[in-house]
Amino acid sequence: MGPMQQPPRLPGGSFAAWSHDRLAVARRGAEECGDIWQLEPGVYVAASAGPCEDVLRRARDFPKASAPLFPPLKPSSTAPTSEERAHAHAARMRGLRSQAVAARIGEIAPGAARFADQWPTDQDVEVLPLVRHALAEIGLRYLFSEDAPALLPFAARLFLAREVLASPSRWVWPRWVPTPARRYRTRQQVAFTDALRPVIRRRRSPGPLGDDVLGQMLQPSPHYGLLPEEAALDTLPGITVATFEAPSRAAGWILLHLARYPQAADRVAAEAALLPADPAATTSEHLESLRYTQALVREVLRLHPPSWLLTRQARHRTQVAGYTIDAGSTVLVCPYTAHRDAREHPEPDRFRPERWLDEADSPATTGAFLSFGTGPHGCEGAALATAMLTLLTAQTARRHQLSEPPGPEPSHQVTTFVGLATAGLRLRATLRENAVPYPLG
Template sequence: MNEPPRLPEGSFAAWSRDRLTVARRGADECGDVWRLEPGVYVTATAGQCEAVLRREQDFPKPPSPLFPPLKRASGAPTPEERVHAHAARMRGLRPQAVAARIGEIAPGTARFTDQWPTGQDVEILPPIRRALAEIGVRYLFSEDAPALLPFASQLFQARELLVRPSRWVWPRWIPTPARRFRTRQQVAFTEALRPIVRRRRSSGRLGHDVLGQMLRPSPRYGLLPEEAILDSLPGITVATFETPSRAAGWILLHLARYPRAAGLVAEEAALLPADPAATTSAHLDSLRYTQALVREVLRLHPPSWLLTRRTTRRTQLAGYTIDAGSTVLVCPYTAHRDAREHPEPDRFQPERWLDDAGSPARPGAFLSFGTGPHGCEGAALAMAVLTLLTAQTARRYHVSEPPGPEPGYHVTTFGGLATEGLRLRATSRG
């Protein structure tokens, strides 16, 4: 069989020790697609990563949601009901819906900067996560957010336990302690949300948030069953702040390392309204350099740097034969370093996302939010939140790293690409 090349000394043990280095070596030495071990392949370049993500029939996403439907006597929602729930959820997450609610998002990003202690080194990811959780949960549930926020935090803890590295991969049917904890937190969140759903429906005041969009009847399928709504919300609730928190860590680190770029962001942000609630989509659109900086950081450090797909049938990829049942690892991290798509790919250059007139441009592949049928449904919300958080931070502060030869963080790659333990200092711009 015509198989992709295998990386010399690229064993699974080496991969487990330093996945980023092995991924770079595989792309450099083997090309578009390479073999990690029998039946496990890595797509390393932009064209092949996009091909896999768009070929849903050949490379479907594995059916293993982080928060699977709860087991109930009435049974889980049908596949058709889950599709309808996704479509209803997207009514509140599409770009137009996000643009209409910028004035609700911006105050949360401003509160983060208000609460950052100045003049001291701070481990910044926990307060980022709290701030983004408040923004995300409020975006989904509006005035009901305060009641649900503690449960959302527990869902995040369950997620962290589930993605923690382990020597053993247990079959899905084994009730490990992490899975039991996940189920308890999912049940608690669902039971806190259930009376909110019933109150809104009985009162007729459905709301204009994402939950309200899911409660509205559709001309195509009518009203969603209650269980389909409840089962579809734990995952997106965590996703509104978990992945953006990782991205925000990288962005703030780059504001510290590239003061000139931070200054350009601050110049743009100076034109934002003094009252964050008065911020509109027009203000967001005017932050062109800030959006370019965010995209460039996400290009270099995609929070979801590795995506898993499984083949359903024998197929061809980049001229190689891939057997049915194989695992294909899609690597945006190396795809974004494909020099054919991004000249000087290791260089931090936000200007690459702008044309000569300073308007947004779209050069090269950008897979930080995925693409194809399973692209990130919260991409518009994430970009809005990250852009406003970046602008508000640069407007108020100079950001710096702690002194010393060692970085004030270490990079983690399990469950996403993150700057664990990141410590930064904020000083007022005056």
């Protein structure tokens, strides 16, 4: 293999084949071509952990696509500068880092318990809308505390705008074309911003800023000073939707595995039985005690990473895994195949949460885990998402036994266009024996 050699081309690989079954083509490319392969000229797939991590960590060589989910509304003299956006990111992270999430577990747990207690029993239910609403309530309360209920309807419409824009389309219009979907996004972004602006101004009037993420953003920084209002408004639509969009996809897979692996669900329920009777009394120590539950969540995310494919662009000609990548090429980073590499995870297709536990009878492996990305653009909400999913899993298993609907029809369809999801997932919840509802007030 010479230093200027390009990655191998997948025989029969094309965008047509890729569009028909992305997961199958991704797996075939990894199996037949190895660590990195070429789908079509100028389009490469990083298929194993080494190249995936290399590309994600080299953000200068492989920048993230400059197409934010919610771009600035319009150029103006008050539009945030790049320095102000960096300030906003740093301010936002003060409320999203692991220590901040750990301090607020008691605010996350009640929403997860409420979801479990309100699940209709003994009937087939479409799960994802219920999950999305519950996680949106939890996520917005984490971001905005007592202001969350008023902002929730606007956040729901922001999510809908995201779904409309992400729907498969026959035509890819230039970014400057005001398509109906883009106009709808703009309207919802304006509505969310208009609802949030008075919240920011009220908090900045004499009185407490709050200890939620918004309050952290409004705290003056010793280095940057006060974050301009427009910089705060610019960054919040995207993070608001992100708090529940990918976690909802992950929760669908987790609940499906609770239904398909009842012994694992029983083990989760046994852990959850030790949680406080009042979910608001849940602490980070209680969360840490859910060791098997955390392992189950991690294992499901390994097998079904919600963001299973990440797009990067090569800024200049460079090398990855000994192959040459031309400038301007697209590199598709594939955590899905990286997680199913037997060199990283023995029996990679087997659902085995124990692989993440350090137990004498179950040797743990700490292979690659890229469900939250890595490097400069790794998921900033990873700690929050993990806490939300762990508590949702524990409290659902504590309350219910889940099952798939009987009959020949599948319980869901796998979709891959936006992320890896269980579209239309239907499950049935049966109340566990001796399950007692949480006192939710």
